[in-house]
Amino acid sequence: MRKLFLAIAAYAVLSAPAFAEPVTLRAISAFPSNLEFTKQFQTFIERVNKAGEGVVRVQFVGGPEVIPPQQQDTALRNGVFDMQMGPASYYNGIVPEADALFGATAGPVQARENGATKMLNDIWRKKLNAQFIGWQSGGIPFYVYLVDKPKMTSEGVLDLTGLQMRSTPAYKEWFEKLGGNNVMLQTAEMFTALERGVVRGLGWPAISYTDIGVHKFLKYQVAPPVWQLDLVIMMNGKKWDALPEQARQIIEQAAVEHERATQSDFGAIREREDKILREAGVQTVEVGNPALHRKIAHDLVWDRLASRDPSNVEALKAKLYQE
Incomplete structure (x- = not known):
């Protein structure tokens, strides 16, 4: 009887599905790590990693010292990196609609609510093969x-x-x-x-x-x-499509929270620096x-x-x- 029990237990262990490793995404910034723009991006990354524990994890790999800012969109398209944050104006030769962010008077929260963010994502997917994750503006002019x-x-x-x-x-x-x-x-x-x-x-x-x-x-x-500010967080389109649905939802929710948070965060930074x-x-x-x-x-x-x-x-x- 004992041998039968051990055999069943061994079979159960061998046949049990292995726990999947969380998906790791490599992220880069167009700015040095000491700038508030990058610090805020790292806050977004922390938000994703906390909510996505065991599902998805973002690894920050650096800024312009890794690859020049104006070449980062190409690196993202080619899958060298999975996620990038930087000014959309740096690649408005490929995506002219980047100017819409720069020239906007509406902010990220309003843009997401009125459907502008969805429009921008459709454009980013078509012209840059990238998923428009979020707009890190904070209303800063x-x-x-x-x-x-x-x-x-x-x-x-x-x-x-x-x-x-x-x-x-x-x-x-x-x-x-x-x-x-x-x-x-x-x-x-x-x-x-x-x-x-x-x-x-x-x-x-x-x-x-x-x-x-x-x-x-x-x-x-x-x-x-x-x-x-036209700072955009985007992801390689193919990598985004390959993510589990749960991982996509975690990143999207983190982007919504991040767009709201930067309004107060950037506002406080602006007051401090103005002084x-x-x-x-x-x-x-x-x-x-x-x-x-x-x-x-x-x-x-x-x-x-x-x-x-x-x-x-x-x-x-x-x-x-x-x-």
Whole structure:
């Protein structure tokens, strides 16, 4: 009898299904780890890992030191990495609709509620073979920061004529429109460029300038702010489709929570950094015609999108932009 019991027990052990290992996803950021953008992304990763214990796990592998930001979308498409966070404007040559995020006045929570996020995901899947996971904006806008006292045109908008401005594809046309000269530099090069006088200003969101230390050289913040952070968390489409349904639900729920959380998190960071900016002696200068200043910046973004691919402009604009 004892032998029979042992035999049955052994059979039960051998025939029992093995516990599946959690799916591990490799994630990368377009920004260095010390920037708040990446810190917030890591908070999202922690949220996924906590809720997905035993099901799905995200491993953060690094930032620009691993692969340059402008090459990360290609690496994601090719499956080198599974998940990426960074500015959608870095790959708006492939996905022109990235400009819709940049030019938006609606935030991530509203975009998810009114169906804009689903539209964006359909576009990301078609053009980038990527799943649009979430929009890490927090409602943070962009300012122009200058070393020298800003000049205004007769129309009451910023005049950058002759100024060397640290730039990226996101700012290039706007700075040109305002008369500035674009000096295309990576984030890591900004400090040295300002220190050496290579540039006299830059465009940057209302947070994370203190992480880089550039506030030490800046003297003026030009208001009002424009645009909105276009930080997108996305995944390789094939990898997303291969995930168990439970893993997809965990990531989607984490994205919903993350989009809401960044509103308060980024807001607190903005208040903290604004205080540092004032203590460093940076003054805010309001342009003479704030409405025109904002209109020029936003119209440029939406017009650029319309010229590159008009097929989704009106639908996205209706959901994301209000003058």
